[in-house]
Amino acid sequence: MRGLAVASPLPPAAAAARRWTRASSSARETGSQCWKYDLSQDRSLGGSLRIGQSQGCLHKHHSTNLLRPAAAAISVEQDEVNTYLPKGDMWSVHKFGGTCMGTPQRIQSVADIVLGDSSERKLVIVSAMSKVTDMMYNLVHKAQSRDDSYMIALEEIFEKHMAAAKDLLDGEDLARFLSQLHSDVSNLRAMLSAIYIAGHATESFSDFVVGHGELWSAQMLSYAIKKSGAPCSWMDTREVLVVKPSGSNQVDPDYLESEKRLQKWFSRQPAEIIVATGFIASTAENIPTTLKRDGSDFSAAIIGSLVRARQVTIWTDVDGVFSADPRKVSEAVILSTLSYQEAWEMSYFGANVLHPRTIIPVMKDNIPIVIRNMFNISAPGTMICRQPANDNGDLDACVKSFATIDNLALVNVEGTGMAGVPGTSSAIFSAVKDVGANVIMISQASSEHSICFAVPEKEVAAVSAALHVKFREALAAGRLSKVEVIKGCSILAAVGLRMASTPGVSAMLFDALAKANINVRAIAQGCSEYNITVVLKQEDCVRALRAAHSRFFLSTTTLAVGIIGPGLIGGTLLNQLKDQAAVLKENMNIDLRVIGITGSSTMLLSDTGIDLTQWKELLRKEAEPADLANFVRHMSDNHVFPNKVLVDCTADTSIASHYYDWLKKGIHVITPNKKANSGPLDRYLKLRTLQRASYTHYFYEATVGAGLPIISTLRGLLETGDKILRIEGIFSGTLSYIFNNFEGTRTFSDVVAEAKEAGYTEPDPRDDLSGTDVARKVIILARESGLRLELSDIPVKSLVPEALASCSSADEFMQKLPSFDQDWAKQRSEAEAAGEVLRYVGVVDAVNQKGQVELRRYKRDHPFAQLSGSDNIIAFTTSRYKEQPLIVRGPGAGAEVTAGGVFCDILRLASSLGAPS
Numbered sequence: 001m002r003g004l005a006v007a008s009p010l011p012p013a014a015a016a017a018r019r020w021t022r023a024s025s026s027a028r029e030t031g032s033q034c035w036k037y038d039l040s041q042d043r044s045l046g047g048s049l050r051i052g053q054s055q056g057c058l059h060k061h062h063s064t065n066l067l068r069p070a071a072a073a074i075s076v077e078q079d080e081v082n083t084y085l086p087k088g089d090m091w092s093v094h095k096f097g098g099t100c101m102g103t104p105q106r107i108q109s110v111a112d113i114v115l116g117d118s119s120e121r122k123l124v125i126v127s128a129m130s131k132v133t134d135m136m137y138n139l140v141h142k143a144q145s146r147d148d149s150y151m152i153a154l155e156e157i158f159e160k161h162m163a164a165a166k167d168l169l170d171g172e173d174l175a176r177f178l179s180q181l182h183s184d185v186s187n188l189r190a191m192l193s194a195i196y197i198a199g200h201a202t203e204s205f206s207d208f209v210v211g212h213g214e215l216w217s218a219q220m221l222s223y224a225i226k227k228s229g230a231p232c233s234w235m236d237t238r239e240v241l242v243v244k245p246s247g248s249n250q251v252d253p254d255y256l257e258s259e260k261r262l263q264k265w266f267s268r269q270p271a272e273i274i275v276a277t278g279f280i281a282s283t284a285e286n287i288p289t290t291l292k293r294d295g296s297d298f299s300a301a302i303i304g305s306l307v308r309a310r311q312v313t314i315w316t317d318v319d320g321v322f323s324a325d326p327r328k329v330s331e332a333v334i335l336s337t338l339s340y341q342e343a344w345e346m347s348y349f350g351a352n353v354l355h356p357r358t359i360i361p362v363m364k365d366n367i368p369i370v371i372r373n374m375f376n377i378s379a380p381g382t383m384i385c386r387q388p389a390n391d392n393g394d395l396d397a398c399v400k401s402f403a404t405i406d407n408l409a410l411v412n413v414e415g416t417g418m419a420g421v422p423g424t425s426s427a428i429f430s431a432v433k434d435v436g437a438n439v440i441m442i443s444q445a446s447s448e449h450s451i452c453f454a455v456p457e458k459e460v461a462a463v464s465a466a467l468h469v470k471f472r473e474a475l476a477a478g479r480l481s482k483v484e485v486i487k488g489c490s491i492l493a494a495v496g497l498r499m500a501s502t503p504g505v506s507a508m509l510f511d512a513l514a515k516a517n518i519n520v521r522a523i524a525q526g527c528s529e530y531n532i533t534v535v536l537k538q539e540d541c542v543r544a545l546r547a548a549h550s551r552f553f554l555s556t557t558t559l560a561v562g563i564i565g566p567g568l569i570g571g572t573l574l575n576q577l578k579d580q581a582a583v584l585k586e587n588m589n590i591d592l593r594v595i596g597i598t599g600s601s602t603m604l605l606s607d608t609g610i611d612l613t614q615w616k617e618l619l620r621k622e623a624e625p626a627d628l629a630n631f632v633r634h635m636s637d638n639h640v641f642p643n644k645v646l647v648d649c650t651a652d653t654s655i656a657s658h659y660y661d662w663l664k665k666g667i668h669v670i671t672p673n674k675k676a677n678s679g680p681l682d683r684y685l686k687l688r689t690l691q692r693a694s695y696t697h698y699f700y701e702a703t704v705g706a707g708l709p710i711i712s713t714l715r716g717l718l719e720t721g722d723k724i725l726r727i728e729g730i731f732s733g734t735l736s737y738i739f740n741n742f743e744g745t746r747t748f749s750d751v752v753a754e755a756k757e758a759g760y761t762e763p764d765p766r767d768d769l770s771g772t773d774v775a776r777k778v779i780i781l782a783r784e785s786g787l788r789l790e791l792s793d794i795p796v797k798s799l800v801p802e803a804l805a806s807c808s809s810a811d812e813f814m815q816k817l818p819s820f821d822q823d824w825a826k827q828r829s830e831a832e833a834a835g836e837v838l839r840y841v842g843v844v845d846a847v848n849q850k851g852q853v854e855l856r857r858y859k860r861d862h863p864f865a866q867l868s869g870s871d872n873i874i875a876f877t878t879s880r881y882k883e884q885p886l887i888v889r890g891p892g893a894g895a896e897v898t899a900g901g902v903f904c905d906i907l908r909l910a911s912s913l914g915a916p917s
């Protein structure tokens with residue numbers, strides 16, 4: 001084929017402009033106009049192509065979109081402008097993307113939505129049917145790669161549109177559309193064949209081919225609307241929208257020229273409903289072009305601005321703009337309003353909002369854009385406008401959304417030689433620029449001793465090398481101490497226009513991060529304050545996002561709970577959680593999710609929450625072998641919930657030995673298990689020191705007096721400056737029950753068995769009878785009061801007969817206990833004879849820094865003799881409560897009250913994490 005040029009780079013616009021010209025023929029046909037493509041001017045096609053019957057030029061008939069041989073071309077003179085283009089509030093602009101136009105049924109729904117809009121005038125911008133734009137690009141790609149399967153691909157496109165039209169339309173409209181489709185496809189075939197032969201498509205050829213998707217969808221929709229009898233025309237926006245290239249893969253609208261052309265177009269077809277093609281436009285020289293990717297939104301915004309629309313509605317398949325990526329934050333909410341700047345800022349961070357350039361045209365005329373879900377018409381969507389309507393001044397409302405960017409590295413340039421030396425940052429960033437790296441954030445403290453910035457991780461090696469070269473001398477001379485690279489970083493950005501004028505927003509953000517135990521590496525906030533950017537470890541990023549998001553957006557305090565030891569107390573707690581969860585959510589906005597339960601042999605894990613109505617069954621059937629390390633990892637790796645708590649409901653010392661590590665990991669700990677607080681003093685002190693230094697909480701109210709407020713009462717006294725002199729009382733529910741009920745003909749062993757049955761005893765009742773359980777409680781209260789005592793410092797009077805101390809199991813002990821009933825009966829009757837009762841008491845003597853546990857006899861009228869059931873009674877004698885002690889009394893053991901006490905601690909935790917009180 002002589003004369004065919006090999007693919008060449010795009011010619012300058014001026015040269016390309018010569019190829020598309022208005023044809024000079026004078027045939028009149030309303031609504032049409034003829035453009036001519038002069039092949040002889042296109043050197044990439046060699047200027048000698050023969051297409052159809054003509055040689056040298058292709059004619060583009062705009063109203064029908066025919067690409068005809070020159071001989072058949074119809075050209076039309078423009079009518080004089082005789083109908084004034086109305087502008088303003090009567091117009092509403094809608095844009096429907098490819099998904100909305102995906103099937104004939106959807107196109108019909110689009111027609112219904114348009115017809116349901118009561119605005120006086122409507123301009124509807126449509127994308128091609130879903131996937132069609134990609135299919136069209138693929139055609140061009142195939143043709144220019146000399147892959148002749150483009151013909152089959154074109155056929156598929158034809159079939160797709162034919163089938164859609166047949167479903168949607170009928171009668172004359174269908175015939176008209178199909179005939180148009182036929183001739184378009186045959187012209188495309190000719191053009192693609194030219195591209196195939198040339199092995200190259202110029203940008204305007206490619207844009208011309210690709211734009212057919214919109215031409216067809218616009219026509220189908222306009223016929224579908226017309227079917228209802230509504231006056232509707234369709235518009236090929238290439239006749240109206242004029243744009244000029246502006247940098248890489250971008251175009252700027254020429255508003256003046258576009259408005260003139262729209263005016264002309266409208267004067268010819270002043271329909272109330274106009275369906276216009278999105279995405280496509282032309283240059284001032286009438287060369288077909290596109291608005292590039294996401295161009296249909298841009299088309300809608302430009303056209304909205306041209307007619308000064310009341311509103312531009314962008315229809316899509318989500319309910320609006322989310323407050324965070326819903327794939328990462330399941331609680332993300334749809335925002336009702338956003339300012340233009342906020343939308344702009346969010347789109348930078350990859351949020352699924354409009355492209356910033358889409359916002360510019362409407363922003364200048366203050367036209368609101370509403371993003372709505374065409375598959376959920378009842379959702380009001382998100383309105384992007386100048387002055388958000390619901391700006392109610394709430395602190396929480398200042399932050400509109402959170403976004404993250406991963407795979408970053410921080411570069412920290414540090415040295416005393418930087419301070420006050422002009423040009424350092426210029427030198428740093430010119431080195432960065434030289435390696436073409438993209439700086440994503442910059443932070444420099446006013447001391448100027450260091451400057452740090454974030455770049456994509458893949459670019460950091462080059463940046464670091466360039467900085468080392470640039471600052472070789474300064475590093476050698478010690479003026480700079482280091483160029484440090486910290487990999488594996490992410491950015492978390494909070495976006496919100498009103499952050500600028502609201503005190504406390506950043507405090508709230510950083511408080512949320514601190515509570516989630518997240519370390520912030522760097523911070524940046526410009527004085528526009530549209531966003532606050534923090535750099536953190538990538539592995540913390542999703543957790544940080546969720547913690548920050550839930551602080552600002554969740555009306556609920558969400559707490560992930562892991563239960564260790566689903567025995568009597570743990571199991572009762574799970575049932576209480578099950579019964580109360582909905583009430584807490586409804587009334588207190590507290591969302592508790594049990595995401596793990598582990599016993600000693602099996603465990604059950606869930607990422608989002610175990611169904612507590614069947615936890616026992618699930619633990620039996622769906623559990624896996626228990627593994628504490630995995631269980632804890634499951635808790636700490638869970639990124640769904642920012643706050644986590646492990647509730648140790650065992651009596652196990654080894655479980656208690658892990659609290660320190662869990663708190664260090666940022667997992668809160670709650671327990672009724674006394675082992676940690678009554679274990680070795682140094683461990684206890686280490687644990688409490690950590691607890692006080694961190695934002696991670698450790699609560700243990702149920703370790704003393706079960707659900708009775710013993711620890712909290714003591715804390716209240718201490719924290720308000722009272723001085724503890726003595727704490728004395730009956731601390732054992734089991735022993736209280738035993739001595740309250742060991743009367744008449746009853747035997748001691750029977751009453752012990754009853755206490756065990758009632759769930760008052762420790763897993764091994766010898767812990768109660770030996771006095772160890774009471775001694776532990778005395779130690780816990782003593783340490784809480786500031787005394788540094790070990791368990792071994794407490795003299796304990798054991799009630800376990802010496803002969804039974806070595807029994808190998810609790811069962812064996814219970815079996816052998818009756819043989820000591822007589823001894824007990826004797827002790828009791830001696831006391832009774834003296835008008836006294838037996839009571840097992842514990843004492844914290846704060847004045848003399850000691851503790852004591854023993855069986856005592858009290859007169860029948862003594863308060864300790866008045867108890868019943870498993871009552872505990874604890875008397876605090878303090879500087880303030882000296883004459884009469886402060887007394888707390890009530891059942892101090894048992895499943896419900898103990899689990900209730902643990903539950904209270906969980907709610908105390910939720911409240912200290914921000915839940916309403």
Ligand SMILES: NC(=O)C1=CN([C@@H]2O[C@H](COP(=O)(O)OP(=O)(O)OC[C@H]3O[C@@H](n4cnc5c(N)ncnc54)[C@H](O)[C@@H]3O)[C@@H](O)[C@H]2O)C=CC1
Nearest residue numbers: 565566567568569599600649650651672673763893894898
């Ligand atoms: N029963 C009561 O009235 C009160 C009990 N407490 C404390 O509550 C805790 C639990 O007591 P109960 O429920 O009565 O005991 P329990 O024996 O009924 O339950 C303990 C559960 O923990 C499990 N367990 C033991 N070691 C484990 C390990 N290493 N990993 C996972 N699971 C393990 C056991 O299999 C059992 O299911 C004890 O520390 C007790 O001192 C505190 C106040 C009152």
Ligand SMILES: N[C@@H](CC=O)C(=O)O
Nearest residue numbers: 732733734760761762
């Ligand atoms: N076994 C204990 C339970 C509470 O700590 C008791 O009897 O008091």
Ligand code: NA
Nearest residue numbers: 701704706708
């Ligand atoms: Na308590």
